[in-house]
Amino acid sequence: MTDTLQAIARSLSNDVQTLSTVSHNVANMHTPGYRAVRAIPEFQPDAASAERRFATAIDQRDGALAQTGGELDIALRGEGFLVVERNGQMLLTRAGSLRIDNEGRLATVAGDLAMGYAGPLQMPAGKARFGRDGQVFVGDAPVGQLQIVAVGDASRLRAVGNGAYAYDGPLAEWKGSVVQGAVEHANVDAAEETVRLMELTRHAESVQRAIGIYDKAMDTGINQIGGN
Template identity: 30%
Template sequence: MIDRLYTQMQAMQVLNRSQEMTADNLSNINTPGFKGTKVFYRMFQENVNGKTISKSVPMQQVNLEQGVLEPTGNEFDMGINGDGFFVVEENGEQFLTRDGRFHLNPDGYLVNSSGAKVMGDSGPVQLAEYMQSNGETGGNAMLEVSKDGTIRLNNKAQDRLRIVNVEDPAMLNRKGSAYFSVIDEDMLSEDSTGMVMQGYYEKGNVQPLTEMVDMMRNMQAFESQQRALKTTDEMLSQVTTRLGRF
């Protein structure tokens, strides 16, 4: 009966973790470039007091399905159609992201909404000439980003956005709502097949209806385990009381 209590408590912990992941997905529906988390369960066996007990542990994997590319008309907005991630640098660390809402900071560096510098083949992308051209001519410099990430200013190549791919998505570690990292950079490859779309940004790929259905199922399963746990506890209490009479 103790084993039954342990199993029921374990199931409730698994369902609670699953619910947390679902809630996180729903809270980031409107986060550009957000990639939802898929939940799956892996069975392990462990020895408890000489008995082998199967244990179900919730695991998470990033859902890399393509999000909708929303046109903005902003020449600094970038979306990736297909595989791949932009690389940004913040506080000395490099992260992967699908959020391509960029702009120029006062120093002419291409940055995201958090101020992280967007990386190119030659390091942080700097377009000081863009600002200088606008200041000198009083007009608009022509900025063009081709599908392979090459940045041209007035038809002159300046740099190329660094787009990387992750060989094994299971190795992605989420860092906040927009960033990812990998333990080993050897997992990254430069042969991404994704195409850069200038003037677009990628919406999150969370499906609200699917997440709401998952949330309801988790709640129902959790309540079912609660009732089962209460029943087991009452039975254990009765057995203990009866044994105490002898």
């Protein structure tokens, strides 16, 4: 394959990857706490290649709040995630619609256990209250503190379903706040995704024209060679 064809193939591959992120974002626009995925250009270190390649990263901007008044509904402000446990695996989530499971533990709607710093949070009977720093009270009695962390490398977040993410990178200090009685919408901007889709369409059309020009040039060259 010639350098020209390789460049065209890489460009098309980048467009397909970016289109995949746009499609995924649009499909999850109404998923509470969903973090939009972005395609981030990476410039290769070797001078022989000026082509851009793309990695994906999670957009950590806050989504809009929906006030529910629910006692166990919480939303995070600032870059950070609740730590939850699913089948023995520690995961991260922004989905803050919580409930009490059959064993009296605080859990997400998906059934993941909300973790405190001493394990799952056991909730006695009574009215729950959440402090801005993640402290959990039932009545006036403290029952623990939500474990909330920030991530040091968002590119290492991997979606595992039901609004949760696996993460294998360094952690950072969380500096946000907890809002009780609200849930966070997905941080997907419909207008922004529409613009990205239009840009992709225009770029794909440019690549298509480049393929046509290259094909015509090759056909002309072959015919000239054949005529000699």
